[in-house]
Amino acid sequence: MSDKKSNPLVSIAIGSQSDESWLEDCKKVLDENNIVYEVIITSAHRTPDKTREYALGLKERGVKVAIAMCGYACALPGFIASYTDMPVIGVPLPTSPLHGVDSLLSIAEMPGGVPVATMGIGKSGAKNAAIFACKILKYSK
DSSP states (O other): OOOOSSSOOOOOESSSSGHHHHHHHHHHHHHHHHHOEEEOOOOOOTHHHHHHHHHTTTTTTHHHHHHHOOOOOOOHHHHTTTOOOEEEEEOSOOOOOTHHHHHHHHHHOTTTTTTEOOOOOOOHHHHHHHHHHHHHHHHHH
């Protein structure tokens, strides 16, 4: 799945096709606020070159906020943040035996200089990421 739209303001990256089910509330909030977004599947672990090119190209394509959702080690938000200076919002997914706590800590424990906004685990985190992205866009005009 790759849901690329023209001139997206928000880019949502998910680590695998199986993470797609967590997007519903996030996309709904963005749709309700008339925010153009795209959804990309890319992985910091399985497709690092693709993910690097994705992150480096965000600003050039006019994206203002990146949302990254993943489970387990959840390197995707930090990986993206290391290649861009735009706001990155991480959403930990409860897909591992630790029910997302490992993912939450992975996002929250970023080293100094690589900030990632950290949302809650799962669907509420995905919804809050979209709300937060809308607020960033509203107040950055």
